[in-house]
Amino acid sequence: MNTRKATVRTTMLLGTLCAALAATAVIALGMGFVRIPPAEALCVALGLPCGDDVSLRTAAIVNQIRLPRILSAAGTGFGLGAAGAVFQGVLLNPLADPFTLGVSSGAAFGAALCLVLGLTLFGAATLPLFAFIGAALTLAAVLWIARGDTSRSPSTLVLAGVITASILSAGLSFLKYMADERVSTLIFWLMGSFAGSGWTQAITVWAASLTGLFCCLWFARDLNVMSLGGRTAASLGVNPARVRLFLLMAASFVSAVCVASAGIIGFVGLVVPHLVRLLSGPDNRILLPASALAGAVLLLAADTLTRAVLPHEVPIGVLTALIGGPVFCWLFRKRHAGRDHA
Template structure:
């Protein structure tokens, strides 16, 4: 945990200095320190544009990427544990499709009543309504089964994907804006976005850690967990709703960014083991590092910025195929 935290802090400082205007890590630390301590002497003699670039342009975007990456990885870890499916990720229940539909509606109707928060609010509302519908479809007398939840999520996501395609068809000039949002981006993020996502991700982490022991027992199966004193129905509902809300908040701010919630839990599980008391914080930190690295590449390394969802899919897809194939080869050798 200490190594991951140190890597994350280092990545934040180095990434903040990268871009069209190059700023050294030492200057970044001095600027942040001057803002936190209100000590102007720390930035004496420095270019006047540096504090503006760091505090008002780059740092909100970077911290939003870190929090969103951590939230998606955290939710992916929980979904894989609660659904007992190694291919589960934050979008398994169709939450991302609901957020995408809500954002597409806001973009199509050019709704700006809430300013810059209009699109995130509509995306969040679409994700929450999708979650409610999935839970309603999958509910049965015995509670929530993983198969019913996954099937319900696939059905709802397919319907919403068709609805999004229809919205793009009728969007005319605004279709490019909708497509770009669906690809994911952290451009023009503000400190409000940082605070908004940080509150929900922190709340999710607290809930998940509180139920980490129950989550460990649920991996043994519902019957085994119930025999050990776990209220499987209540715990499953609370964890699923919390993970879906964290995903909804992250998606509403960043757009659709895939593979982070799928890859990071597998990578960290090989380092920390399956105990969620260690795995969950590790996924939070590693997800932030991975998302920040991807955003830094799109923002400061490539000659032209591309949507971060495209980059994570291009990198994450082949990497996941490698992991999956290696596991298959390991099973075959046994």
């Protein structure tokens, strides 16, 4: 009976999040400088007959401007939410997110270097490629710093990540100094934005996010076992060091593509898993997809707010920090208040 209740609860949670994502996307399609009825915008986006009064201008706005941006925002939130849940599960740290190990900073450094140097070696794939190289090298540096700990314990990895992130922060400041006339473009990109998102960007971020999520879900059971401790996991046939390395690489790959897609967007990977864990519980088989969907809803709603509601478009990274910061403070105080009463 308990298993059946858990299955129903999981289905309701994931179904509700999917419905919320679909509803948010439809509402976002109709919102903007040019108001379009949501039903009409949805028909245009799906290629359904909408009557003879749909102009070419409306179709162009929906299919070439709004739909790619909506998909990019949702895909980036999807990836950041999943990556945040993976980092928190691997590092056994509720404060972990893609920034904890410096992975996002490494991706940002690689992408910023590409922008400053004006590199276009591989066309549109150059920026994501440099972002991933930066993230991969950062992860390698973290593992190298923590090499003295053969088990690569979470506390050692977090400390190594803090050291690496500090160095990369100085590197980003140096790139801003060297950017000269490109410094405004670099700073605006680092603050995060989906302005100008195209179909290539949307397809890339969704492909990376879905691939990363499925890879992490494959090891979700092992991640659950690892939460019991390294010795317990090893006794149950799980290799903590190997699983931890694979999951960190998968989450780093997703984070790198998301950073290359939209710049640095904080607090999504930190706050979303916290909120979802209150509803789903600690089981990563449920937590990972639920965090991904909730991240997509949150980031899409935030992008719609800054694009279509606010009088001036605010960089999405700034907006998520303004929203996520107070929410995280509330969650943090509530968590510790519960401990004190206990």
